[in-house]
Amino acid sequence: MIARDRNWLLIFVVCVALAILYPFIADGYQLTVIRDALIFGLFAASLDFFWGRTGILCFGHAAFFGIGGYIMALVTLNDAIPFASLLGLAGAVAGAAFVAAIIGYFLFFGGIRGSYFTIVTLAMGVICQQAAVSWSSVTGGDSGLIGIPPIEFDVAGLPVDLSQDLPSYIFVSAIVAVAVLALWSISRGRWGTVLTAIQDNEVRAAALGHNAPLRLLVTFVLSAAIAGLAGALYVCMAGLVAPDLSGLLLSTEVIVWVAVGGRGTLLGPVLGAIFIQRAQQTISSFNPSLWPLLLGCVFVVIVFVLPDGILSIYARLKSLFKGRRRAQ
Amino acid sequence: MSDVLLQAENVGIRFGGLQALEALDLTVRDKELCCIIGPNGAGKSTFLNVLTGTLRPTSGSVRFRGRDIAGLPLHRIARLGIARKFQIPSVFPSLSVEDNLKVARWGAPSPVRPVAELLELVALTNRAATLAGELAHGQKQWLEIGMALAIEPRLLLLDEPTAGMTPQETLATAEMLLRLKGEFSIVAVEHDIRFVRALNCETLVLHQGRRLRSGPFHDIETDEMVRDVYLGRR
Numbered sequence: 001m002i003a004r005d006r007n008w009l010l011i012f013v014v015c016v017a018l019a020i021l022y023p024f025i026a027d028g029y030q031l032t033v034i035r036d037a038l039i040f041g042l043f044a045a046s047l048d049f050f051w052g053r054t055g056i057l058c059f060g061h062a063a064f065f066g067i068g069g070y071i072m073a074l075v076t077l078n079d080a081i082p083f084a085s086l087l088g089l090a091g092a093v094a095g096a097a098f099v100a101a102i103i104g105y106f107l108f109f110g111g112i113r114g115s116y117f118t119i120v121t122l123a124m125g126v127i128c129q130q131a132a133v134s135w136s137s138v139t140g141g142d143s144g145l146i147g148i149p150p151i152e153f154d155v156a157g158l159p160v161d162l163s164q165d166l167p168s169y170i171f172v173s174a175i176v177a178v179a180v181l182a183l184w185s186i187s188r189g190r191w192g193t194v195l196t197a198i199q200d201n202e203v204r205a206a207a208l209g210h211n212a213p214l215r216l217l218v219t220f221v222l223s224a225a226i227a228g229l230a231g232a233l234y235v236c237m238a239g240l241v242a243p244d245l246s247g248l249l250l251s252t253e254v255i256v257w258v259a260v261g262g263r264g265t266l267l268g269p270v271l272g273a274i275f276i277q278r279a280q281q282t283i284s285s286f287n288p289s290l291w292p293l294l295l296g297c298v299f300v301v302i303v304f305v306l307p308d309g310i311l312s313i314y315a316r317l318k319s320l321f322k323g324r325r326r327a328q
Numbered sequence: 329m330s331d332v333l334l335q336a337e338n339v340g341i342r343f344g345g346l347q348a349l350e351a352l353d354l355t356v357r358d359k360e361l362c363c364i365i366g367p368n369g370a371g372k373s374t375f376l377n378v379l380t381g382t383l384r385p386t387s388g389s390v391r392f393r394g395r396d397i398a399g400l401p402l403h404r405i406a407r408l409g410i411a412r413k414f415q416i417p418s419v420f421p422s423l424s425v426e427d428n429l430k431v432a433r434w435g436a437p438s439p440v441r442p443v444a445e446l447l448e449l450v451a452l453t454n455r456a457a458t459l460a461g462e463l464a465h466g467q468k469q470w471l472e473i474g475m476a477l478a479i480e481p482r483l484l485l486l487d488e489p490t491a492g493m494t495p496q497e498t499l500a501t502a503e504m505l506l507r508l509k510g511e512f513s514i515v516a517v518e519h520d521i522r523f524v525r526a527l528n529c530e531t532l533v534l535h536q537g538r539r540l541r542s543g544p545f546h547d548i549e550t551d552e553m554v555r556d557v558y559l560g561r562r
Contacts (some may be wrong), residue, residue, distance in 0.1 A: 159536040190434060193423065197431040207414075209406035209435030211481055 005188060011267055012181065019173045028165035031236070037277045039234045041270030042176045046226035049183045050219055051255075052264030057118045058220070060125025061110040061227055061254055066132060066246020067099055068092035068228030069235040074138070074234070085151040088099055089232050096228025104220040108213040113202070121244045125251045132243035144242030151236045156328045168237060175233065176270065181228060184266050186222075195219060242293040256295065260302050262309020272310065300310045329543075331358040333483055333513050338388035339378055347383070348374050349537045356483065361505070361514045363524045365547070366534035367557060372517040373415060376487050379515065380412050381405045392483070407437050409482035413489055415467035418551045421461025425452055425471055428460050432478035440480050450474035450504070466497040473504065484508075486516040496562065501525035521558075525549070533557070 023031060047061045074079055075088035095135065103124060107117055134137045150163040151171070162168040186192065196207045198212045206212050235241040244250065254273075261272025276295070285290045305313055331526050334356040340348045350369045355364060361488060366372050372514055376384040379390060381397040392408055397489075400408075420428050429446050433439040437538050447453040450470040455463065460471060469489060490498040518524055524531060524545055531548045533540040535557050541548055548554055 133423070190430075193427055193432060194431055196422055197420040197428075200422055201418050203402065204414070204418045204420070205431065205435070206402035206408055207412055208432045208475060209437070211403050325424050 002290045008184065008265070008267065012177075012184075015267065015271070016177055016183045018040050019177070023169060024167055030163045031169045033173045033278075033281070034218055034274065035165075036108060036234065036237060037274040038270070039230050039237065040173050040254070040257070040277065041177055041273040042228055042233070042260065043230040043294035044254050044269035044273040045176075045180050045183060045253050045266050047159075047231060048222045048261075048263060048269040049187060049226065050257045051222035051258060052266070053187050053195040053199070054219060056113060056216070057255070058120045058121045058223075059127070059195065059255070060121035060123070060251050061223075062196055062248070062250035063121075064127035064224040064227035065094040065234070065254075066101060066229030066241075066243070067096045067249065068313045069245045070132065070145075071228070072234050073093045073148045073233035073241040076149055077145060077147065080125045083153065084149075084151050085236070088236075088275065089229065092228045092232035093225045094228075096231070097147055097225040100224030101217065104217045104224075108217045110316070111213075122248075122251070125246060128246040129248065132246055139243070140241075148235050148241045149277055151233075151238075162236070168262075170236070172233060173305055175229075179229070180270060183226070187266065188298045191215075191219075202241055244245050256299050259299065260309060265309065268309045275310070308322050331368065332356070333358050333360075333393060334379065334515075335391045336375075336388065337391075339375070339385045339390065340387040341374060341378060341383060341468060342386045347537060349378070352534075352537075352539055354379070356513050356515055356534060359510055359513055361462075361509045361527060362534045363429075363514075363527060363547075364515065364534060365519060365521070365524055366519045366540070368483060369517065369536075369538040370534040372488055372534055374537075376485055376515075376517050380485055382411060388517055400416065403435070406435060409480070410485065411476035411479050411481035411483070412485045413469075413472045413487060415487040415491060417465065419460040419463070419468050419475070421459065422458055424457050425460055425463070426456040426525050428471055429474055429478055432475035433542070436479035437518075438480065439478060441477065443478075443507075446474045446478055446548040449477060449508075451500075469497075469501070470494065470504070473501075477508070481512055483513045483515070486514065488518055488520075489516060490518065490520050495522065498523050499526055514518045521549075 022034060026034070026259065043065055051057050069092070071092040072088040075091050078084070081087060107120060112120060116209045116244065131144055148169065150161070150183050152159065154160065160167070162171050194210055197212065198215065202212045231245060235246070257273040257276055258269040260276060261270065262268030274320060280291055283294055302309070306316070332355055335355040336352060337352060339349055339352045339506050340347065345434065352375060364372050373526060374383065378385050380399050381390065384398045386445070392410060397405055418539055420431065425429065429443045433443065447456055450473055452467060452474065453463065455466060455467065460468065463471060465488060473489065490501050505516070505527060508514065516527070530543070531545045532542045533548060533554050540557060541551055
């Protein structure tokens with residue numbers, strides 16, 4: 001367990017070092033590509049925090065991403081609101097958490113688990129996307145909202161302006177690093193151990209005095225809040241928000257990122273998101289219709305060959321060599 | 329009667345057309361050890377489910393320290409001081425033995441025994457880092473007892489604690505319980521007569537959902553009617 005923690009921290013430090021070095025070799029455009037990929041990486045980590053620790057799959061996680069995005073857009077596009085960027089971020093986080101709390105309360109305390117939970121959250125995602133399309137007076141309908149300003153605020157009187165490539169890259173990287181580290185320290189300690197126990201046998205955990213539905217609910221709300229934060233960051237960087245951001249496709253993609261990166265590792269899903277989006281861009285420039293086909297194939301191969309994700313390659317090789325040595 | 333911990337009065341439960349339990353009474357005093365025995369299908373586990381509040385009786389009541397516990401959520405019942413060991417070992421297989429005990433302690437309102445002492449009590453000190461899913465069957469049962477102890481119960485309910493154990497493990501379990509006897513009340517549901525004989529305590533015999541006999545075990549053991557039921561003559 002301790003060795004596992006050390007390995008995780010080592011990989012984390014390497015990733016942070018790479019993120020720090022990247023601006024020295026990359027141009028502005030490449031920075032924005034990685035920046036956007038990192039935001040989706042944060043989104044993937046938020047799903048992994050819930051799915052990886054509870055074993056319950058949320059198939060509508062993009063709903064929280066979209067809710068965060070729309071709240072951020074509506075707050076920052078309204079000229080009457082002061083400190084719009086900060087208020088927008090706070091509102092996005094709170095809004096996503098609030099919706100998760102309402103839905104989660106009825107599901108968890110109503111004893112909905114497993115595939116039933118997955119199906120209900122799938123419907124939730126579809127409802128959110130439909131609401132974004134239909135409520136056009138507020139959400140702009142199918143075409144969404146455009147012209148969302150970049151994040152800007154003051155730190156001790158010094159203005160922080162994220163309209164440039166490098167500052168926005170640094171800002172996003174820092175948030176992703178802090179959030180992933182925070183989620184990891186929550187999920188490895190007492191909170192995570194009890195969640196694993198609940199995943200193993202919820203009735204038993206309850207018989208020991210643990211309020212399992214409440215713990216699942218809080219985990220779900222926290223996960224949704226981070227997803228909302230990612231959504232808010234994304235719309236500010238992209239400058240627009242559209243119903244797709246809460247759609248079924250994004251909900252599916254985020255599951256693939258987590259599965260490819262390795263469920264329960266938090267860092268793996270971030271890498272999975274970056275890796276798959278890079279692959280998507282490369283392959284789509286080659287032939288746009290090739291990508292969905294390849295994505296499906298990659299997913300199937302990963303599930304069969306590396307069910308614990310790409311981060312498990314090292315552990316797999318190690319156990320393979322150990323097995324060889326023992327056999328000799 | 330201020331030392332009465334658990335009192336079941338006139339408990340009856342009906343599943344559709346089946347009267348699973350009928351007019352059962354049970355009084356467990358503080359720090360008392362008692363056994364519920366009976367052939368398969370006698371209603372032992374059902375009665376235990378009623379005693380832990382997981383099943384609401386269709387008639388009668390179950391009071392723990394004067395409070396009706398029927399239908400309370402599981403974690404509330406645990407926090408009242410009722411610990412339960414399930415029939416099928418239900419430890420957390422993906423956690424280590426030590427983490428299993430830690431999860432149990434964290435659920436308790438005021439845990440007293442440190443994890444090291446719990447490991448000692450259930451003879452698992454040298455397996456602390458093993459994943460619970462990899463333990464032998466008997467050791468899983470002991471780990472479960474250890475987890476039940478971790479919540480510092482007033483009352484420990486054991487559902488067939490020796491199911492699937494070897495005779496040596498069964499006797500070791502009985503010794504473990506006898507050592508713990510003076511600390512809290514224990515109710516064990518069992519059909520292994522050797523185990524109940526080793527405990528030699530107040531015993532309630534169930535048959536077809538009703539009380540057949542109750543009293544000290546040596547009286548029960550010599551009872552003609554109990555022998556008939558166990559040998560299947562009735």
